Amino acid sequence: MTWDAYGVLFDPDEGMDSINNKINVIIKGEKPKNPYREILSSKEIQGIKLRDYGELPVESWLSIYPTEDDLIMLNQANFEAFLDFDGCREYRNSVRNFVKDLNRPLMIAIDHCLTGGVIEELSNRFKEFTLVVFDSHFDGIPSSIRNGLIGYMIENNSENKIFGFTPRDYVYNPFGRRNSYNSGSFLYHLVNEGIIKASSILVFGVIDYPSEGLSRINDIRVREYVEFYKGMEKEGMRILSRRIIEHLGPEEALRRVSSYLSNKIYVSVDLDIGARTALLGSRFINVEGLKEAEIYNSLLIFYNPRFDIIGLDITEIDPWRAGRKYNGIQDRSYNICGNIVRVLTRGEIYLDEKYTSLLTKIDRVTIKELQNKQILNELMKMGFIEQVGKYFKIRYYGKIV
Secondary structure, three states, X not given: OOEEEXXXXXXXXXXXXXXXXXXXXXXXXXXXXXXXXXXXXXXXXXXXXXXXXXEOOOOHHHEOOOOHHHHHHOOHHHHHHXXXXXXXXXXXXHHXXXXXXXXXXXXXXXXXXXXXXXXXXXXXXXXXXXXEEEOOOOOOXXXXXXXXXXXXXXXXXXXXXXXXXXHHHOOOOOOOOOOOOOOOOHHHHHHHOXXXXXXXXXXXXXXXXXXXXXXXXXXXXXXXXXXXHHHHHHOOOEEEEHHHHHXXXXXXXXXXXXOOOOOEEEEEEEHHHHXXXXXXXXXXXXXXXXXXXXXXXXXXXXXXXXXXXEEEEEEOEOOOOOOOEEOOEEOOHHHHHHHHHHHHHHOEEXXXXXXXXXXXXXXXXXXXXXXXXXXXXXXXXXXXXXXXXXXXXXXXXXXXX
């Protein structure tokens, strides 16, 4: 089976961190590596049958590679105007048109809103399929409603224990935000426009699911958020929150809903599903995501004769953080991206020999007998093994090459 790969370096993030990164590209020449090329050249993806269809054109000020002429454009007011006046929809349309010629699309992208373009095209090809979204944030809330919630949080110095995120994670406008199509609202728009039914969407891993404490707050802005979120569920959308996943385990949580899914599925992975726990190369690292092995175990559920994966994407990659060293530790964002593709296309993952050599004997030795404690600690942090008494148990259930 051959996959049709393409990249889209579209990055309309209005946050000052993102804008300053782009300015530094111009002023300091701090150009990040190309995520699409990094993943396609990774060891993890070698041997997979791919056609490289290149990259969609993106205006330079909206890409990760702005030019000196773009300096005048790189400010929050311009990005906010672009988002609020539906600029993301134009790029969704570009993706929709591009994938018309692709059989089994595999997209590597920055902004998650682009998934909507693929889904719009595939909805013309298939009578029925399920969109499976791995994401730590629910991208189905209109900007106007989310902006109201952020306003409440700012006024009340609210912590993210109740809300799942903090006010500084979003740009707040006291005069309100337009209900535009963007990365935080694209699921709502796809349903509202009749492109896909709410009952054909599964969202896995959200940490911003309304808690009981949030539901008891009587402020109209909070109530709007809670009622809209729950309203999407009432329309049939299945949302597996992090609380459910932590209680049941990610694999069991998915097994319990797998019977409701179509045999054809499209898998969309927002990298923040593993933020701060498995990786740092995600645009949002305000939450602690799943461990690396937990991500793979969850995806393995779909590498199954019952499912036909009609397409997949990996989005929300932060090219300024991905693949870099932090405190002497190498970020594994690109390795994980490659293995996400590998586990969904071949039912296996690739690990360096330093890891596989220890995993092959881990169940036959005790802590005292192990020579390399550093590799042991890395594998435990990655979620591949856990300690049970004085012995160890392998926590990854798939094939490793």
